[in-house]
Amino acid sequence: xxxxxxxxxxxxxxxxxxxxxxxxxxxxxxxxxxxxIDSLKNQLEIGNVFGKGVEDVVYISPxxxxxxxxxxxxxxxxxxxxxxxxxxxxxxxxxxxxxxxGNYKFTEKNNKQWSALLGIKIPFTGSNDKINNFSIPLDYxxxxxxxxxxxxxxxxxxxxxxxxxxxxxxxNANGNSYFDEFSASNDFPTTNLFERKSDALFRSxxxxxxxxxxxxxxxxxxxxxxxxxxxxxxxxxxxxxxxNSEGLTINANYITNYKFNDKNSIEVSLAFPILYRAIRPDxxxxxxxxxxNYRYNF
Amino acid sequence: xxxxxYFSLLxxxxxxxxxxxxxxxxxxxxxxxxSAVLLKTGVFTTxxxxxxxxxxxxxxxxxxxxxxxxxxxxxxxxxxxxxxSTTDAPTTFVNLGNLNPSTIYNIPSSVDLNxxxxxxxxxxxxxxxxxxALPN
Numbered sequence: 043x044x045x046x047x048x049x050x051x052x053x054x055x056x057x058x059x060x061x062x063x064x065x066x067x068x069x070x071x072x073x074x075x076x077x078x079i080d081s082l083k084n085q086l087e088i089g090n091v092f093g094k095g096v097e098d099v100v101y102i103s104p105x106x107x108x109x110x111x112x113x114x115x116x117x118x119x120x121x122x123x124x125x126x127x128x129x130x131x132x133x134x135x136x137x138x139x140x141x142x143x144g145n146y147k148f149t150e151k152n153n154k155q156w157s158a159l160l161g162i163k164i165p166f167t168g169s170n171d172k173i174n175n176f177s178i179p180l181d182y183x184x185x186x187x188x189x190x191x192x193x194x195x196x197x198x199x200x201x202x203x204x205x206x207x208x209x210x211x212x213x214n215a216n217g218n219s220y221f222d223e224f225s226a227s228n229d230f231p232t233t234n235l236f237e238r239k240s241d242a243l244f245r246s247x248x249x250x251x252x253x254x255x256x257x258x259x260x261x262x263x264x265x266x267x268x269x270x271x272x273x274x275x276x277x278x279x280x281x282x283x284x285x286n287s288e289g290l291t292i293n294a295n296y297i298t299n300y301k302f303n304d305k306n307s308i309e310v311s312l313a314f315p316i317l318y319r320a321i322r323p324d325x326x327x328x329x330x331x332x333x334x335n336y337r338y339n340f
Numbered sequence: 341x342x343x344x345x346y347f348s349l350l351x352x353x354x355x356x357x358x359x360x361x362x363x364x365x366x367x368x369x370x371x372x373x374x375s376a377v378l379l380k381t382g383v384f385t386t387x388x389x390x391x392x393x394x395x396x397x398x399x400x401x402x403x404x405x406x407x408x409x410x411x412x413x414x415x416x417x418x419x420x421x422x423x424x425s426t427t428d429a430p431t432t433f434v435n436l437g438n439l440n441p442s443t444i445y446n447i448p449s450s451v452d453l454n455x456x457x458x459x460x461x462x463x464x465x466x467x468x469x470x471x472x473a474l475p476n
Binding site: 176227279 | 365
């Protein structure tokens with residue numbers, strides 16, 4: 043019983059899904075259902091995600107996260123992200139978003155357990171960072187510039203986790219001013235005053251351990267459906283849809299966790315998309331990511 | 341634990357940088373005034389609380405109409421754009437791009453300068469008008 047009670051879930055972790063979730067957030071939120079703090083009530087986590095995007099863009103995206111377990115059922119996680127992108131436009135780095143997410147876990151019965159989450163994402167930028175006064179695409183921005191709401195649920199059965207979540211942009215503060223027609227590049231669509239639609243996530247994950255229980259492995263598949271075409275304002279101030287920006291992304295992800303002791307662990311994850319949207323103006327275009335993080339429980 | 345936090349803050353600040361690349365290098369633009377025809381010229385009037393001055397000239401260089409800022413000293417602001425507008429407010433306009441006094445702006449061929457007769461300097465991100473000119 044004690045194990046069950048203390049098996050709270052971290053809501054946000056470092057997973058580096060290939061859609062580029064270091065910014066959008068929904069990927070790491072959904073995954074967080076399956077990371078327990080075994081016996082201590084606080085957890086500090088630092089991590090970094092290395093990503094390769096479309097064209098020649100590469101990413102370094104560190105973050106720091108803190109989780110506090112308040113009661114037998116409720117925990118709260120905060121997280122701050124950062125991202126630096128480098129490519130033909132140059133290099134631009136900035137602080138990204140802050141996350142605050144609460145998780146409620148119901149009592150386990152017959153190897154079955156439900157949990158739910160509610161959270162928000164607050165952007166630190168308006169997604170309009172520039173290089174040398176040139177506007178740059180969302181691929182180079184550290185945040186999408188939206189205040190988002192997260193709602194999610196998880197069903198755990200034995201070694202399987204099935205979770206779903208929705209990320210809803212509630213307030214749009216995106217002030218991006220990138221125009222394809224003013225740019226020397228033709229590789230990125232216009233995202234002037236970009237407005238993005240919601241994302242829905244479904245993940246299935248299988249968890250197993252080595253005999254020593256030092257290693258935990260979590261292969262998983264992540265389905266993300268972008269629930270509509272995003273829009274932008276053209277040079278005449280007319281709002282237009284970006285065709286084919288709606289659609290499904292499927293990411294394959296393999297996570298390996300090594301537990302030194304009750305207080306210290308590290309985790310490595312490798313992810314890549316096996317299906318993605320035809321147009322991804324939001325810059326969530328990672329073709330391969332490698333994430334590593336360190337967790338300290340106290 | 342403190343070490344972890346300090347390390348993270350150090351990493352964040354180390355990566356907070358801006359470095360130009362192939363597509364963001366400043367290039368010097370020129371216009372051949374010997375063959376270009378001056379179509380319109382005007383002087384900027386700044387809005388309340390904004391200081392500085394400047395003028396604007398619109399040329400036709402036989403291939404395209406171009407807008408040039410001259411003696412431009414109006415104070416800088418975040419996310420300033422150059423608009424051609426039908427009125428002295430940014431309601432119906434065409435965005436010519438980021439403000440850079442040394443840039444020569446191309447005017448789309450579909451734009452009627454007798455309709456889009458105002459030139460505005462406008463902060464797009466915070467929707468604040470900085471300066472207005474009515475070239476004649």
